[in-house]
Amino acid sequence: MSPRDTPDYRPLDLGDVADTAVDVFEDPDDVRLGDRVLHGLPFRFSSDRDRAVLLVPPGGSARIAADGRPTWLVFAHALLEPELFEGGRVGAPVGTYRLEYRDGTSVTRTLRQRFEIGPTPRRWDGRPLPLDWGQTPLLARNDAEHVLMDRACGRYDEAGARLVGIDDPQSRVPYVLPYRFYLWAMENPRTDAELDGIVVEAGGASVVLGAVTLSDLDEEPFTRTVAREVLVEMRDGGVTESLELEVDRGTASYVYRTAPDVETAPELPGGWGRSRPEEWGTGYAKVSASPSATVSVRDGGREQGAFRWGDLVERGALTFGWGSVRLPGPDQNWVRTTVRDEAGNPVACRIRFQTTDGIPLAPYGHHAHINSDGGTWNLDIGGDVRLGSYTYAAIGGTCEGWLPTGPVQVEVARGFEYQPIRETVTIAPDQTELELELVRRFDARARGYASGDTHVHFMSTQGAELEARAEDLQVANLLLAQWGEHFTNTEEFTGHPHVSHDHGTVVYAGQENRTNMLGHINLLGLREPIMPWSTGGSEEDELGGGLATTLSHWADECHAQGGTVVLAHFPVPYGETAALLATGRLDAVETIAYDDYNISEYYRYLNAGFRVPLVGGTDKMTSEVPVGLVRTYAAADAGGVEYEAWCAGIRRGDTMVSSGPLLWLRADGQPPGSLLTGRDSVDLGIELETIFPVERIELIRNGEVVRTEYVDPDASTHRLDLTWEVTGSDWFAARCFGAADAGPRHADTWNRPVFAHTSPLYVSSQPDYERHDPEVVTTMLAMIDAARRHITEHARTRWAGTVHHRHGEPDHLAYLTRPFDEASAALRARSDQ
Template sequence: MTPSLPRGGAPDYRPLDLTGVADTAVDVFEDPDDVRLGTRVLHGLPFRFGDRERAVLLVPPAGSARVPVDGQPTWLVFAHALLEPELFEGGRVGQEVGAYRLEYADGTTVTRPLRQRFEIGPTPRRWDDRPLPLDWGQTPLLARNDAEHVLMNRSCGRYDEAGARLVGIDDPQSRVPYVLPYRFYLWAMENPRPDLELTGLVAEARGASLILGALTLSDLDEEPFTRTVAREVLVEVRDGGVTESLELRVDRGTASYVLRTVPDVEAAPELPGGWGRSRPEVWSTGYTKVSASPSATVTVRDGDTVLGTLRWGDLVERGVLTLDRCTVRLPGADQNWVRTTVRDETGEPVACRIRFQSTDGIPLAPYGHHAHINSDGGTWNLDIGGDVRLGSYTYAAIDGACEGWLPTGPVQVEVARGFEYEPIRETVTIAPDQTELDLVLTRRFSARDRGYLSGDTHVHFMSTQGAELEARAEDLQVANLLLAQWGEHFTNTEEFTGRPHVSHDRRTTVYAGQENRTNMLGHINLLGLRKPIMPWSTGGSEEDELGGGLATTLSHWADECHAQGGTVVLAHFPVPYGETAALLATGRLDAVETIAYDEYNITEYYRYLNAGFRVPLVGGTDKMTSEVPVGLVRTYAAAGGGDYESWCEGIRRGDTMVSSGPLLWLRVDGQPPGTLLTGRASVHVEVELETIFPVERIELVRNGEVIRTEPVGSGATGHRFGLTVETDGSEWFAARCFGAADAGPRHADTWSRPVFAHTSPVYVSSRPVYERHDAEVLTTMLAMIDGARRHVTEQARTRWAGTVRHRHGEGDHLAYLTRPFDEASAALRDRLDRHG
């Protein structure tokens, strides 16, 4: 049941009726039409302003006026201001500009001075002739203006208010031009003699005109404006879940958005520590932060439905209140500012991802990071850099150290650093006097010691510094930050330098390249560029601007990239499935990219391998949201030189392994992926697994067929096996593995990617040469090439108005566009002819 609100009888705040003393019309203000009058509630307190004809009491300089006041109030709250802007014309801060004299029934009086910018200040103006409003940032130091902080709609609003929405309140600083949000200042004066009956108040003006708009008396033993710092409040909804429509409304204070609490990290974990947890469909508990006066009324609402009402002082006193349809509880308030350091085995601080939460499920973000990224999900091109959301959990990328508030007592913590460190998931205890916390990450495996670097082929929207920090936090040595066009939106233009950005420890590289895109022909990653290759997108929406023409093809982009010594990767192979066959047929691809294991995509890859195309497999995230960590799908490439260029060389050689967690190493007769072995009647295959993730099985694939399935024991962090295989003609071998089980659990990123690893092939022939042929695949490729060419000639916008000279400089634009398709058709027909 709802607790009773002890406000019966005399009201707690009593607005006075100043009708008998108000003597000045609203025209005294600069913008009279914008002045709100009548009965108002400001900061939860009732005020009674006059009407337009008798809006305020105006006391001229050296004048005075008496206001009848009765009762024994504890506080008097004035809504007042100065009329003249002397403060902004050289007036002195702290100068006495007036006073209030209280008159008591016993004949005594008490006077309180009004000082410029202390208890009072000039009523605001527009300042149309100035770039900055002079009253902004110069409001009275001991008073509040009459504008309240209003929590903005959490999930919708005007486009031009997007920035203010992230602030949480309707922020006047975000408005252009500046709009006056207030007219009066609210000053609370404590009654020095509440034991005596008041009879009147005399307002005196000295150096400026005093305007009094309203006066409210308090009968409560509390400060009218709360000074308590906001604290967490837990709300448990019965017969329903926490959604974005759940809110707490506080009349005398503030409340933030209600966000879901998060599941206990140690209860039935789905993934290793630091790798998130799937978001429940329904979750009954949320939390918010409230700052309120003891007399404040707190209303819990879900849209238009009231779930219950309480008095804040009652909740503070009892700690928990059961309302009609929910329960509201205060967690413990004790907390310390704690500095946390994460070190490796050598004792040096190490970059990582970290998160804390209370045992009540309240996330505790290190200072400067988000507890909930973008409220509760949906983060395309938002909050990218420094924070990662994986299902229910939000992580902060830190450079080995962070600090912020942690509650005393048990605190749950998770720390992760890529695929080669043992993650931390534990409960630590913060002692009452503790201000330091040390955590240690332990390396389990080392791909670098094997000669491999890990890299993400496909990252968007981040800054170079942000990409570097997140890459180091994920133990990722390479991040390819790709410039792109999205209609009329161009991203990361300023990041392009034409050279690698190398971290201070020389172990991480961020290289700004490009993802050039067409809606129908496909997307292509151009890595290691020295100069931009334009246009970034072409052929109209969705990638290019609406109605845009087709200016070039993926093949021409690939040629320009290779001319610079760059590396060409077909993004998220094979889709968009347009120019893919032409690129493969002409040998323009250095690798094809997978962003997640999928039966369709991998089967297409196998089909091309079976048709004799030797093309490496690489992995990237296509990160466009903070709900994807950099390197969640990554490419391990042999990099003897230990730098970006040698990593790219490893890709071009095909010595790669793609992983979303497990490390899977393949050797055929001791040779790595990408190797061509000829004249071998048989080969010895060795496969080794290293993993912090649970893996169910390893599969050895020959020519697209699984020839060996190797179960992996529950809880195993490693597994290896070997076998000898007889060869017949030209064959390819690859290894792959899947998390336990391959249908789940999956990663908690925005696309719920599976846990897997897949190597590039080793190519083996029992003859002196390696040559495979599949007429059906080649015929299908010819059909794809013909369809893509016809799209160019019959569907694409290629007819510009007027005389046009294209970037490529050729006179016949259509011939330029179709040339790569004709080259590809000729190459495939030649292969078909050679095989009869």
Template sequence: MKDYQPISLTDLCNVNAEIIGANTTPTLGQQTFHGLPFHISESEKCFLGFGEGVNTDSIQVPISASPKRVIFVHRLLESRIPEGEPIGKLIANYVFHYTDGETESVPIRERFEIGSVPQGWGQQTFLAIPDRQESLASRHEGPWGSAGNRQTEVSQGTPRDYYLWTWKNPRDDAEVASIEIQPQERRFIVAAITLGSLDEDPIPRRPRREVKITLPQSDDADKPFDMEVNVDRGVATYPYPLPENAPDAFINDDFKGWGESQNNKSSPAYVEVSATPSASVEVKNQGETLGTVNWGEVEEKGVVQPNERVKVEVIDSGRNWVHTTVIDEDTGKPVPCRVHFRSPHGVPYAPHGHHAHVNSNMGTWHVDIGGDVRLGQISYAYIDGTCQGWLPRGDVIVDVARGFEYTPLRTTVNIEPGQRELTLRLKRWCNMNAERYFSGDTHVHFLSTQGAHTEAQGEDLGVVNLLLSQWGHLFTNTEEFIGRPTTSADGRSIVYATQENRQHLLGHLTLLGLKEQVAPWCSDGPGEAELGG
């Protein structure tokens, strides 16, 4: 038997497609859901239909095989949950008859093993999955109205027509003679059944793992980065370039705390993958397939090179959820700053709530602002001196900075198995406040007032002027203006939402300390003001 073998239900089908609604066009014929093959009858009668008014008798499906798993494609046709009925309504029993006379009966319950379509908000099933996989948004294009959703990078899988539910054979190699579907009163359909001969869960349940992709040939490696990784029985994130510099060169660089040059080449790169052992992982660059590897082989061997053009390597060393505190060495107290964590390979580990790649490493003018800053290859997270999140076990490179009066910290720490705490220390090398000099920024756009306080303290700034302004037909920070400064609760920072007036010939004028707005903010047409002036 193949790794996954669809069986034909055509001779048993008793209802046509109209049972799920008039003028509907469900998917029929040879189908692939989550990388698994299924056969849905294309005859006039294409489903096994059950329930009151349809068929209340059992149907016996012959199997005569010893599957490790059986995957059902089915769908509930009516639900009373919106009317207040509790979840878990018994819809049917699927009874597995072994050739030795033993049986295994499994209850099929609403919102557990089966669900209705369309799926209501918050009505996902607990044990079944939709026929459509979770997926990535198109990386570089899409409708303007989806720009906000695009920042999430992902789309949740929802059912188009069916749900998939997997039964695991508890008797391993025992032969199943048939499957008996015993309906209750609720109407439902069975569209397809596929037998799995592999000892794996056909739906990936393990968390994603970091994978390094190397293109050995310079003709491939030196091309501008445009990599894509596809997984049939699983998921993969967007791939990203890894730093070109070795860890020692990065740690000893003169620009500690101030980012790193962006690697725009195609190699090396990394991606995160969650997949079944039988999954195929395809690596493409510039639209061309460079190679395909089996995920189970990659996990087993660690490194697989299917040809001379691509090498795939698992670099996941395991991870701990670590609480990090950055201490001011002079005061002994947590100090606001910005931080960056990475593995020796260069894979970033952002604190929870922050981004490893701000806006997917794309342009960020007035997009995805606040809480993070990207300096070339590196995205830093602004923290109040504490943060938490996943860090890889073993060596971790940390890069911590706070303005110009603290010595940046760029070093390697070791995360032991089970370690939950990490303490880092920053040293102030001068204190201009003590000499009555106070740093500030007179030209800041787009942040919220609280975001400006957070970033000001992370950069050791005393004052930030947050400027309202206009950009063509766009007005920004209107809601921040209150005509007076705000001071943080600890007194460390002052933010004054004030105004920048701009005109092509007269220039840009920053108006500090305004109690009332000066209108119009900008004039004389794009890009300062409205079209037509």
């Protein structure tokens, strides 16, 4: 837009009075001249670099011709000398503007230091911070506007700045202020008289005047209205990241999709998200604009249409061929929300609000759209979780922020044992407090079980504690890891548990040690770090890195510290798995989601006689996964949470893995992990407790489904009791699955299924429990041989020069291959027996 296209604002031409070259500025090459539009207002700067500005020296004056009856005058000006930073006084008079009228009268306005005017910015070379940062005039705006950065693209090193939204000069290195002039709007007190001219007088500093623009509108040139939401509905193409609103005299945020109505055809219980629709026709942005502002709707850079902001404010809604825009009601209250348990105590939880139009209302300090709805790998952004279309805030029991008066949709969740809330509340015109109650449906702690996540990344200890408490999770294992040349959570390692103030939650920083081919292993409860965290080259280790150790040696070091060893996301990466099982180095294997292949591999090892517990973790690496979405219930004392007691329950095999339902298994009253021998039969009891609709429960015997029990999707509890004959050595486990027509999958980044699976019980009709599967053993021997040959024939094990390894042994290859030789010998001995 050029100044000539704007009849409601009239830029003056200062070409006749401009007398000073652009070199008067410290960085003349960065000064933009000619016709410019600043904050939607037209200005005409001189295009002659030798006569670029009007400079009025101390004690001097100059006159500018002007006419008409403007309502406002906007000056683009600055002071040349930086006396403010040399002991000058804020508020000191530095000059005047005198409006002269054709009737012979005049009006004078004083220019005061840091009120209406201030020193033009400088580079301040040699100083760590520019002196004029944060010292701009308090009654003027600088000539640089806040511009949204590209929402989806940009340099990697600008990632942090891009989360701010605007191009923020504070993020720049070196710090350079992007403006030269200050824009001060002066109201004309004599609109009844014809203007004749403007006299500029300088006092104790030189006044630099670059441009003057006159307004004929009955509005302040710079809007002071607070941004409000605008709903945008697109008839064709829907709302994507490429849709944007552009405002000439104001600001607009990114356009975000609205969220689906929480009470229309819900897929999952309240608080557990909703899958993202592939196409969505409605979005919203926050706009602050002058009534005369033009709002342009663009999609992929192509203009769809435009409207005048004042027309929308006056009518409330506008309809066009491409779609429509609408303003929701403006009334809102700052509301403090408290979520309490049945005893009336504030309780940590996950919470979200949205309007009935689908506009999310994040509690203050939280995000309505994490990372602008972009990816969140390796981003810990302060207790926020996105599940499909919905973003939740983890709170300690209270939160506050703006809520509109009238109906507001709210969701609250706290793990798998509380009845989640999904309801519409009404905020009264004078309401400033909102009370909600979470009701506990089930109590695993009363049964003697604590829940924990074996696998969490990229969080701080305090962040992990908050989110774990909000998910009713007693244990969170925050794992240090190496990702090439990127190391995460180094600073979180202390070698001891971090216990919450109420002693109900433990965060323990352990390690996930990783190799690309041999596998990943979780080392829990470490007292000292076990290095290296990754080895063997990329993807996990640095590019070109050598193989320094094996999972078996890491496991041995962990056990030497009294720690617990868990094979991460069993069985893949599938390299050293067989060797670890054969040598008894694993305390448990981990599932991060139910998958037929992974669970079948687990069953194969159970059928071969390996008694290894099953645990669950999230492998959380993104804000699109709640802590404990897949969790381990392990037997522990029913009182305060003790980390060692939870780990001991894992090692005993008294565990149940869940992504929602609670499934309890007993054999003759004994829990999973138990060994019952000399039994002709066994009484099996399976009990289901769930806030998620469940379709069926399955009893597994030796890897086969031997009983399927269908469950009413509306049922929250179900019990199955049966007696089973025992004729040899059998293992039993129970599992259940979410109801297909009620959302069998979560809305997290991996769309994990709703399921639960117990660890096995082991029962034998003989004095001993013995199982053997020659085919499995043969496969294990082949895997061990292949992994060993990977080390001796393929892996990078040849360092240049003389190398002294961390393990201290002179024969590095012998050190690497020893666990595989031990595993082969153990399997052959097992076969011989």
